[in-house]
Amino acid sequence: MSVQTRNILLFALVFGLIIASGFYRSPDYALRVVNLGLISAIMAIGVNMQWGYAGLFNIGVMGFVALGGLMAVLVGMPPVPDAWTAGGPRALLALIVGGALIFAAVLAWARLPKGNVRAFAMLVLLGGGFFAYRGIFDPAVVAIEKVEPALLGYLGGLGWPVILAWPIGGLAAAGAAWLIGKTALGLRSDYLAIATLGIAEIIIAVLKNEEWLSRGVKNVNGVPRPVPYEIDLQNDPAFVERAQGLGLDPVVGSTLFVKLCYAGLFLAVLLIVMFLAQRALNSPWGRMMRAIRDNEVAAEAMGKDVTARHLQIFVLGSAVCGVAGAMLITHDSLFTPTSYQPLRFTFLIWVMVIVGGSGNNFGAVLGGFLIWFLWVEVEPLGLWLMDVITAGMAEDNWLKAHLQESAAHMRLLTMGLILLLVLRFSPRGLIPER
């Protein structure tokens, strides 16, 4: 069996599984799996670029995904004029002042001669600057958060078409990645891991606490959609007629139609990302990346700037994750900072890449769909397993209750186990790198 047929069979198997779930659950369920699978596949490509092409270990995927999600809110939501008049300009001014101070501090550090003058300048710029910044910023925040706190209490977004959030989300993630890469790349490989872990935690902390920005834990719901709303479709006689022509209930038909629209959009993004990623991988640039990954010393001796190339691919991979994050929030129409769990948004993506085959974009896509499918199936499976194990026990047995309660935590165990087993026995994954 050639490699080609094997790969096609693997993809056919995964889609077969998803289609089967459409029959024994519902088509709506299967389409949801497909949509989130598409988003997962894009995230997996992003991580694969970092890990598969370049051997960079990023365990802050969650942070970049969340930044992308934030952009969906900031771009898509309508602005809140009252909040803007209450404190918008002042908040903006504070942010500009803060940025300028940091820039000045960096300049001072680079330009001034070493010694007491420089130390004093840094102290004044950073220490005094911090108080100045807070002095401008805090009243603005109070004013903004006072505007209808139950419903709004934040600045809102730009009110642009939400599709624009996807590239902008990518840019935001790329910016954060550049900052991290600049500090942590070029040092030991584990430092990047620790730094990304840290930035992810901090991004989530910011999203949870800065209410003026995205309402914090009060969540933003009703993020606008790029596709029609079900209710509009149900009120549209032409659509109802067409749904009935296909033998579908208009309510079911409208939800399926909306999901299909999303699937089309996501598939388009996936194809674009995939095309670019494949072209990059097969170009001289891609070969250089793999050469650096396989032997940094030799590549450096050939005149390649290892740190700069690492920074480049780290930024690119993170940008792809940011795009996927913005797509996810667009799909859910709901931004909940508490839903960003490292297990779901960092670790799961890693399992996808490693199981699929690190270094191979098709592997990442396959892993994205397969692991996402397993992820949503493990919980009912775990419950079922617990039911089987505890079937013989008495109804009021404490162990039975405990086991059934804990079934939800099976996911952590299973995913960890899958990762370890694949790493040990099939480290090249389902579709190995060519």
Next chain:
Amino acid sequence: MIDLLNALVVLMNFVVIPAAAYGAQLALGALGVTLIYGILRFSNFAHGDSMAFGAMCTILFTWWFQSMGITLGPLPTALLALPFGIVITAAVMLGTDRAVYAFYRAQKAKPVILVIVSMGVMFIMNGLVRFIIGPDDQRFADGERFIISVREFKALTGLKEGLAFKTGQGITLITAIIVVAALFWFLNRTRTGKSMRAFSDNEDLALLSGINPERVVAITWILVAALATIAGTLYGLDKSFKPFTYFQLLLPIFASAIVGGLGNPLGAIAGGFVIAFSEVTFTYAWKKVLKYALPENLEPTSLVQLLSTDYKFAVSFVILVIVLLFRPTGIFAGKAL
């Protein structure tokens, strides 16, 4: 004068004592990370969850002892359960090493592979802990709650501000001193400890001089298990036990180890206190201290809190970034880079 004393008491109560206890817990955690790094040469991301696992074992034994009516009087029963927790955790860690890490060591895999593997172990550990004890807060502290309570202190000194010294904090500090002293005695004075340091300094030379690497590795895991269990239990006694917080401790612990210099035990301790004191100073609302310390007309109107407590991770992160930028080997030159 009295005002200054009051300011000092507030400072002790809200900054110095909590930060010292937290620093000791971080230092113990960072010691575990740094030992693994020095001997096995990878960053062990499973350490936070190993701490949770060790603490969980201790808690289970504590509950068992409590149900049998065995207590330590004024001291928490957890201290009695601690050795049992250490034994179980050590067994689990040795088992993990045999089942997981040994394979990659034999292959001489790149450190980054071991880091990914440790991430897998982290999630299995985390899953196990949640599976056994659940994801919720658990209380297991018993005995006296305070060594000195606010009321006693006020009655004793007649000051307006009170000082509370919790048992958990006292035990943390005393245990940490004992553990660190024992560890350094072991590393510097015993034959096994010396062989471990030799192995960490130069693996090839150590192998040539007949040191058994498997033995060194096994002893490292046992030490790490003991450190993790103690650190986890102390943290749980002082604050509370919740599996997710242990995952979040990973960042300050790594920051401590790196700030001090990865692979350097002394550095890990210094790093732990640096991180803890900066976290507490930056997130504490200084109003109360300044109210006493400053003359009346300068009294602050705001809380004078530099950062909200939710951003305490940001503090360790910023310190980490500064160290990475300007002195990647840490304060005490570690073996990093």
